[in-house]
Amino acid sequence: MRRYGPAALLLLTGAAVLRITLFGDLYLRYVQAGLRPYLIVSGAALVLLGLITPVLKSHPHHPHHGSRTAWLLTLPALALLLFPPPALGSYSAAREAAQRAARGVGTFPALPAGDPLDLTVAEFSSRAVYDSGRSLKGRTVRLTGFVTRDDDGTWYVTRLVVSCCAADATTGKAEIRGADADAPPTDTWVTVTGTWRPEGAPGSDEAWPPVLDAEKVTRVQQPADPYEKP
Known part of the structure; x- marks a missing residue:
């Protein structure tokens, strides 16, 4: 045998x-x-x-x-x-966040008209941190991702960005402030609607992670494709 x-x-x-x-x-x-x-x-x-x-x-x-x-x-x-394992979640996001690569500050293409504006977490993060034109200022945006949090209770809407496979995943996230309700449990998927709060000069350490003043937080199902593309 x-x-x-x-x-x-x-x-x-x-x-x-x-x-x-x-x-x-x-x-x-x-x-x-x-x-x-x-x-x-x-x-x-x-x-x-x-x-x-x-x-x-x-x-x-x-x-x-x-x-x-x-x-x-x-x-x-x-x-x-x-028993297929689940998609990468908060543990992977916390591990990869420290590996965020430095990027140059510059201008980004104009955003389409109309609010709320649906953006990927990665696009929101990039524009909020590196866009010298401040294209997000005054816009209402809508982000979907899973919940991660710091030990002090600060929480984020987070998404992993995958170029090829899960092994090369990097992290995009936005700190959430001003939501009426407490943050959902870690790894819960949510859609957050709110406005960007500028902090620090573009490209500076103070600008990361970007902050979103939330108007609405809604629990959602994990999407079929849990990762964003670069």
Whole structure:
């Protein structure tokens, strides 16, 4: 039976990949939407290899060397198949916030007319901190993200920005002030409507994180794609 360990590992891993890509949006917790076709091909290839491996190993010219290790390696694959982990949340945001790269101050393109203005958290953060033209001044904006908080009770609407996959995630966030109600629990998804409060000179340490004076905070469901694109 030991010779079936590698085959079981391939089958379970391939099935897990196909499950999160073919039957829902779970793959968006790990990679960008454009990588879905590659995941499907990879999952199908793993399943195919898993099916033919026992046949190859039973051939007289292909001696088998089964290993107990292969059976142990099936456990992570089985866990991914049955219990996919959640999207990155407040822990990842706190860890990555310290790695925020410095950017140059400059002007940004004009914003469309009409309030409230729906912005990504990353776009709001960039304009609030680095826009020398102060294009957010006087505008009502609407941001959607999950709740993070400091030990002193300060809370933020936060979003992780992913270029390729979850491993390269960086953080955008806005400090929320003035909401009538207490902040929802950490990792709760919310939509916050409010106005930007300028603090510090553009690009300065005082300007980060940007502040939003909230008029309304609404709990929402986590979106199918929890990450923003740069």
